[in-house]
Amino acid sequence: MTYCVAVRVDQGLVFVSDSRTNAGVDHISTYGKMHKFLGDGERFFTLLTAGNLATSRAVVTKLRRDIEEGADESLATMARLTEAADYVGRISVEEQRKYEKRMKDKKVDTGASFIVGGQVKGQPHSVLLVYPEGNHIPVSRHSPFLQIGEEKYGKPILDRIIEPELSLEVAGRCALVSMDSTMRSNASVGPPIELLLYTADSQRPGSAVTFGEDDDYLRALRRSWQDSLKRAFNNLPTLPLPSGAVRLVDGDR
């Protein structure tokens, strides 16, 4: 499984991804799912991947080769982010067809999902989700984040906290907590965790941090978060129970 999330705030973009892949519980490996392209002041793109690993790696390889070989169409020639999402979707579908043809009768899910985010100079910074079918949807002001993979565990915290006015750094903390919640609830999502903060209108690669298994910061974040939640519970309004119904003890209010 996989969990990747991208957030758009006014100040820029946040990307967070895990690195665990598995084909059954006894076949677990580590693959980064965050791929950065360009960052030359003109264009910057980040790709997050989920789904069939062979498909997603083939797409990344093709994207890199098109740039290196100066193809007529590559991420280096895209005039907008939606064009880039179209292009990624097209390659993804082509790669899936290739495998499906070879495997014919075998029922293998070759589908992959992608998050494409970044900015072309003069255009707004944004994030799009590319479905296995090759089509895509963007973030909006009302839905300023997108997720792929095991998305449910980490969604409530994003739903409650993310808004466009949030600072890039606080949005980054929120995306990390969302990842931490997912790791805790699903063993097939795991470290290293990659985090990238992209500052709007820079078209530069931004700031990347990788957190390993026992990273001090991740542990401090988890502890601090847990403590805050416990305090938060003690400050929530007392349940409106019939009086005397439940014996209240120390710590209750």
Place this chain on the structure above:
Amino acid sequence: MTYCVAVRVDQGLVFVSDSRTNAGVDHISTYGKMHKFLGDGERFFTLLTAGNLATSRAVVTKLRRDIEEGADESLATMARLTEAADYVGRISVEEQRKYEKRMKDKKVDTGASFIVGGQVKGQPHSVLLVYPEGNHIPVSRHSPFLQIGEEKYGKPILDRIIEPELSLEVAGRCALVSMDSTMRSNASVGPPIELLLYTADSQRPGSAVTFGEDDDYLRALRRSWQDSLKRAFNNLPTLPLPSGAVRLVDGDR
């Protein structure tokens, strides 16, 4: 869809359930999913239901009838909670078989899941999950809660907070927040929300509260929770970014 959760703490049991049922988005109704039985000082049971509505209602009807008719085997005769879970599982499988026989070739999922909780005098208070297959698992000290239905959104908060030493009332707030997170992320889980707190060793029905669509307490809870989370984020340790990489603004630390 449905979301139900039951928590076991040393002081007692918490049960929370939503009331929305749907067979397609244009076929939504309201059915309580929490059913209380007995509470005579000798035995008290609560049943939470998810899955096929016809199956779960048939099970509830049969449980009530067996008590009323003084059957040889009913919740009123059970010596332990695990016996009660076996009994519920058996009825559930029987009901499913009945429907399946009638429908033959139609592919309808008649399965239902149940949470059975409560206490028989002299026995420990506990909670068990009864699978559609009729078998069951209990809560444990390491996993002091059980969920049925749309469980992923509401799990992280329970994972982080619930422990056996928690007071019954705070455990109740936590289960309600878990429900609120689920409602927010999944439109097919909805009010009225039923909450029940059972005090250990009472074998009495405990304290029940029902929260409607625009309940004042639920709104206050949600607002207070959201504010606390926002504060919590501002107090989390600052991301370990390369210095000067991201412009920190007011509100960042």
